Amino acid sequence: MRKHIAAALALSSAALFSAGVHAQAVKTQNGILVNSAGMTLYTFDKDSGGKSACNDQCAKIWPPVMAGADAKPMGDMTVITRDDGSKQWASKGKPLYTYAKDAKAGDKTGDNFKEVWHVAKP
Numbered sequence: 001m002r003k004h005i006a007a008a009l010a011l012s013s014a015a016l017f018s019a020g021v022h023a024q025a026v027k028t029q030n031g032i033l034v035n036s037a038g039m040t041l042y043t044f045d046k047d048s049g050g051k052s053a054c055n056d057q058c059a060k061i062w063p064p065v066m067a068g069a070d071a072k073p074m075g076d077m078t079v080i081t082r083d084d085g086s087k088q089w090a091s092k093g094k095p096l097y098t099y100a101k102d103a104k105a106g107d108k109t110g111d112n113f114k115e116v117w118h119v120a121k122p
Helices: 002-020 057-061
Strands: 026-029 032-035 042-044 077-081 087-091 117-119
Antiparallel strands (some): 026 032
């Protein structure tokens, strides 16, 4: 019985984790880029050449806007490959992120953080 419960919990955890890394829709709202939940998206000045400089601890505070493995570029929206091989959305070549301290849709508390993080605009 315990083995069945442990297996069920492991499967549930895996399903929750995989749901968290699926593609996130990017749209324009009130003149800025937001994800499907309306959370503000940001760019990082230290990113260059279509590559993310925000990994490990940085990515915990500034979660990348993940793209599915089969995501296709559209207009200004492109897909970059992160250091770990996962895919991330970029706008005009700049990788996109959310900010962990934004509590609700429309928050922009990360704008101009340390003068290197900025609200993403279309």
